[in-house]
Amino acid sequence: MSSGLIRVVLSCSFLFWAMLAGAEPQALSPDTTADWSRTLLNASRTQEYNGVLTVNEGGLQVAYQLWHTVSAEDDTEYEERMRVLDGPLMELVRTPERVTCLHAPGTEVPADHGVPQSPFASLMLMDPERLAANYQLWALGDERLASRAARVYELRSQHGEPRLVHRVWVDAETGIALRHRRLAPNGDVLADVRYVTFSPDAADVPPGFRTTFAEPFWHQFEQAEPTRDGGADEVWQLAPAPAGFVRLIDEYRNGEWYQLWSDGMVEFSLMVEPVNGEPPEPVMERQGSTLLMTAIHGDWIVALVGDVPDALARDVLTRVQWQ
């Protein structure tokens, strides 16, 4: 979808959304939910913008400056640059093909894995159809954020099992996400990513951007090549799977099973490996919205990592079985 079309759609629907402003939260239909997520995904990729955003997650607070530029010929060709403002001097450059970390003039490191594809990484994962089937979208009203008019939405699970709640502030003019909060079922804020300044253009990308770096170091990320839906070799099964979750990756390597599950909004990894030596104590630790929990099944360790509440993780770990 072109940026022009996005703006036209947003303008035409302004009256409808204005009517919702200040009103009670409104539950939106599944079709609207799917359209909403498609528009959000396209807007953040196909338009030009810049700003300063902050990330608060798991005790970590970092500020970034971001520029998102789009090719004049093809608005699906973009380049996004993110510079750390208050931490080690680092810069990320994202294109549709790859993510690169820059640490010094001329030093480029491919980072195809291990780096989120967007500052709003959770939103970029959205699968519109699956999202609409599993989540109810609520329009909460209008607010101002980063000196911009923003519409506030909330995604709540339609299933009985506990899930995280996602609150998203969307720029009224461009349809780009300005803020994303991930909340525990009890309302605790687990992660908060937001722009503090935002401008819908990228004209002032500073020249000599890479010359800000000090002494270089670099790291090359390993390329992972997961086998999707391998199936034939699987022996460990999650049964029944949590409502709405589907398996995206299923692979066996070096004596370990790895599976990736998604409900269209969040993902969790499931790993099973044999215990070497004395069985360790089960552990649970949380970094922001992401939880790690392990369980001991006889002589095996089962580990879950993902954006799920504690209760759901416990359920999942007890449902893992040898088939």
Next chain:
Amino acid sequence: MSKHEDYRKEQEQLSALMDDELDADSARRLLERMQSDPGLGLTWKRWHLTQAGLRSEAPTDVLDGVNQALNAEARVRQQRRQVQQSRWVGFAQGALAAGLVVVAVATLWTPGRHAPGSDSAPMEVQLPTAEVAAERSPQSVYWSRHVQYAGTGGQGRWEETLRSAVPDGESAL
């Protein structure tokens, strides 16, 4: 050709050079690029370390890790074969199979490593009782694998990954 394709081609050439299968001109150009590209040079060094490990020239801890992984895989494959055998025997050989299944099950339930899960006796699952403060430990492997495959990973975590990967004697600042 995109940057991504360039990177792939470069990795293929490195691999060919390792195997002494790269023609002289290409090898010379690649070695020249290594002089100016520290990333390429480090990849070359890492691959040599891996190869040295396979030839038993690597430090002991590297070999230990490889051996542990191989042993774990062998154990799991053996267990899977046992499970598949017990199923096949059950269908194919009728009454005689009953005895073989008993043997197979007995094999799986040998002391020391239990066959995971069974319909008649669900395995006891030990779960954590409370959240624990994490230090850098075996758990970091699980975080790394999740970040490697999943898209979320935490926005700040890429910095942590990079900081932990800084070679000795070098610094971000």
